[in-house]
Amino acid sequence: MVHYGFDFSERYKVPVMLRITTRLAHSRAGVKRRDPRKKNDLKLPEDLHQFVLLPAIARKRYHNLLKMQDLFRQESETSSFNQYMDGPDKSLGIIVCGIAYNYLLENYPDRHVPYPILKIGQYPLPKKMIERLYAECKEILVLEDGYPIVEESLKGLLGKGLKIKGRLDGTIPRDGELNPNIVAVSLGMKNTYGMPVPSLMVGRPPSLCSGCPHIDSFKALNEVLEGLPKGRVFSDIGCYTLGALKPYEAINSCVDMGASITMAKGAADAGLVPSVAVIGDSTFAHSGMTGLLDAVNDKSPITIFILDNGTTAMTGGQDSPAFGKIETICKGIGVEEEHIHVLRPLKKFHKENVKIIKEELAYPGVSIIIPRRECIVAIDKRVREKFKKAAIV
Amino acid sequence: MKRDIILAGVGGQGIISIAAIIGTAALEQDLFLKQSEVHGMCQRGGDVQSNLRISDKEIASDLIPYGKADLIISVEPLEALRYLPFLSPDGWVVTSTKPYINIPEYPEMDKVMDEIRKLPHYIALDADELAKEIGTLKAANIVTLGAASPFLDMQFDKLEDAICSIFRNKGADVVNKNLQALKAGKDFTERQMNP
Numbered sequence: 001m002v003h004y005g006f007d008f009s010e011r012y013k014v015p016v017m018l019r020i021t022t023r024l025a026h027s028r029a030g031v032k033r034r035d036p037r038k039k040n041d042l043k044l045p046e047d048l049h050q051f052v053l054l055p056a057i058a059r060k061r062y063h064n065l066l067k068m069q070d071l072f073r074q075e076s077e078t079s080s081f082n083q084y085m086d087g088p089d090k091s092l093g094i095i096v097c098g099i100a101y102n103y104l105l106e107n108y109p110d111r112h113v114p115y116p117i118l119k120i121g122q123y124p125l126p127k128k129m130i131e132r133l134y135a136e137c138k139e140i141l142v143l144e145d146g147y148p149i150v151e152e153s154l155k156g157l158l159g160k161g162l163k164i165k166g167r168l169d170g171t172i173p174r175d176g177e178l179n180p181n182i183v184a185v186s187l188g189m190k191n192t193y194g195m196p197v198p199s200l201m202v203g204r205p206p207s208l209c210s211g212c213p214h215i216d217s218f219k220a221l222n223e224v225l226e227g228l229p230k231g232r233v234f235s236d237i238g239c240y241t242l243g244a245l246k247p248y249e250a251i252n253s254c255v256d257m258g259a260s261i262t263m264a265k266g267a268a269d270a271g272l273v274p275s276v277a278v279i280g281d282s283t284f285a286h287s288g289m290t291g292l293l294d295a296v297n298d299k300s301p302i303t304i305f306i307l308d309n310g311t312t313a314m315t316g317g318q319d320s321p322a323f324g325k326i327e328t329i330c331k332g333i334g335v336e337e338e339h340i341h342v343l344r345p346l347k348k349f350h351k352e353n354v355k356i357i358k359e360e361l362a363y364p365g366v367s368i369i370i371p372r373r374e375c376i377v378a379i380d381k382r383v384r385e386k387f388k389k390a391a392i393v
Numbered sequence: 394m395k396r397d398i399i400l401a402g403v404g405g406q407g408i409i410s411i412a413a414i415i416g417t418a419a420l421e422q423d424l425f426l427k428q429s430e431v432h433g434m435c436q437r438g439g440d441v442q443s444n445l446r447i448s449d450k451e452i453a454s455d456l457i458p459y460g461k462a463d464l465i466i467s468v469e470p471l472e473a474l475r476y477l478p479f480l481s482p483d484g485w486v487v488t489s490t491k492p493y494i495n496i497p498e499y500p501e502m503d504k505v506m507d508e509i510r511k512l513p514h515y516i517a518l519d520a521d522e523l524a525k526e527i528g529t530l531k532a533a534n535i536v537t538l539g540a541a542s543p544f545l546d547m548q549f550d551k552l553e554d555a556i557c558s559i560f561r562n563k564g565a566d567v568v569n570k571n572l573q574a575l576k577a578g579k580d581f582t583e584r585q586m587n588p
Contacts, residue, residue: 023429023455023456024455026429026430026431027427027428027429027430027455028416028426028427028428028429029425029426029427029428029452029455030419030420030425030426099455102453102454102455103453103454103456105453105454106453106454106458107458111453179454179456179458180454180456180458181458181459184458191459192458192459192460192461193459193460193478194459194460194462194477194478194479194480194481194482194484195477195478195480196477196478197474197475197477197478198474198477198508200474200500200504200505200508201471201474201475201500202471202496202498202499202500203440203496204403204438204439204440204471204472204495204496205438205439205496206404206437206438206439207437207438207439207495208437208438209405209437209438377437388563388564
């Protein structure tokens with residue numbers, strides 16, 4: 001499909017997107033590899049205005065794109081990724097997309113589905129195929145993972161009349177991941193739910209590792225903020241987002257990368273003081289710096305924690321792009337040197353850390369607190385690699 | 394031949410290694426394989442679950458339907474119980490009895506074991522203890538895999554080959570310890586089945 005997508009993109013000079021829903025992104029299987037294709041020669045664009053989206057050019061590009069829609073539709077009607085598979089029982093016609101097709105087949109051990117099936121893998125929707133299914137069947141069932149994209153599109157494509165079953169009429173739950181059981185039940189088959197989960201079962205949410213430096217940072221922050229109404233700590237995405245859960249309950253937001261600083265700034269500008277941002281060293285490098293510049297320019301009264309564990313822990317321990325540069329970056333952006341503090345997040349320094357944080361929360365400008373201690377998983381990995389090397393030598 | 398397996402445990406307990414070993418062995422035997430990480434495999438300390446399906450025929454769904462799993466392999470006793478709705482009436486549960494207590498409300502261990510003993514088909518072993526005897530606590534996951542090996546409908550030496558290839562980079566000692574762990578688990582189950 002990816003090969004086809006690249007070819008399609010080259011042929012029509014349009015971007016092609018591969019849409020993979022929940023489960024497909026987390027599945028593996030044995031694959032047969034084909035020979036890699038020779039890399040295309042590097043080529044500069046023939047149309048030098050192609051990527052210059054000035055309004056006048058953008059209007060023209062959009063007009064051309066619209067003109068190509070008929071071609072795309074024709075491609076869809078004949079694409080091998082859109083298949084009409086006839087079946088003898090016309091009481092139901094099934095429109096099925098992507099991984100939902102796997103779930104459908106799972107419910108027929110001999111892999112023979114009695115109903116006509118339209119399997120859709122390429123957009124725009126193949127209108128003629130849909131019209132055929134609509135004309136030949138009494139009801140339509142739409143099976144797709146994630147949002148009901150195809151089901152909603154049918155509304156504009158088909159006239160009123162046949163019942164369309166799917167996420168919108170409640171045949172399939174409106175939200176949540178699709179699975180073979182939901183598909184079975186939607187086809188009138190029985191649910192094969194096995195033994196119930198014993199009543200003693202409890203949830204087990206993910207947690208910070210014992211010995212994690214973030215734990216000490218959160219303990220210090222919590223102590224400083226004790227007594228103040230909660231909801232003033234804006235955070236970001238990383239292991240430290242787990243600080244929102246019990247027992248710490250130290251942070252109150254995780255929206256998008258870098259939003260800790262911009263949200264804290266917005267809150268402070270609106271009058272919330274103290275206002276705190278908590279961001280990891282890698283996230284800071286990725287998208288915290290622009291927000292910091294804005295806060296410095298406006299001298300917003302915020303305290304920013306840059307939790308520096310020396311690695312990108314959550315995604316498996318890649319190097320952090322700001323490694324060894326955080327203070328320099330902050331100074332370069334204009335944070336006053338006396339309001340940049342590096343702390344050692346350890347129990348024995350707790351008191352001292354609390355004191356520094358308290359002072360900086362009281363400062364009516366941008367303060368940076370950098371609790372710095374290596375991720376314990378990263379240490380473990382580093383030490384093991386060192387021993388391995390020693391053993392080889 | 395078909396084996397639908399649910400792998401369960403707590404993040405960081407080595408479920409990915411179990412999946413990799415069974416998967417490698419399956420592909421070596423030209424079996425079809427689908428593996429799906431159903432729940433937070435990268436989240437330390439949280440419950441994790443992986444679906445592993447192997448078959449000599451093409452596999453349709455990436456997810457195991459309710460009531461169809463032939464085997465639940467769990468490296469932790471409470472986690473073994475979490476996925477019972479997926480177990481087939483003839484299915485086996487192979488679990489380590491060593492609890493991983495990182496939540497304050499972890500149920501009383503006796504009650505957890507009572508629930509396991511209620512199951513029609515189960516193997517429960519203290520994988521940590523057996524791993525310790527071999528000299529590495531880290532191989533507890535492989536002990537559990539060994540205990541499940543008689544239910545995999547797979548040649549034992551294919552699992553051994555997979556361990557050799559997956560742990561090769563970690564040195565001969567690691568490979569040998571893991572081979573011993575696999576054998577120790579297998580021996581435990583064989584003793585249980587043929588006392």
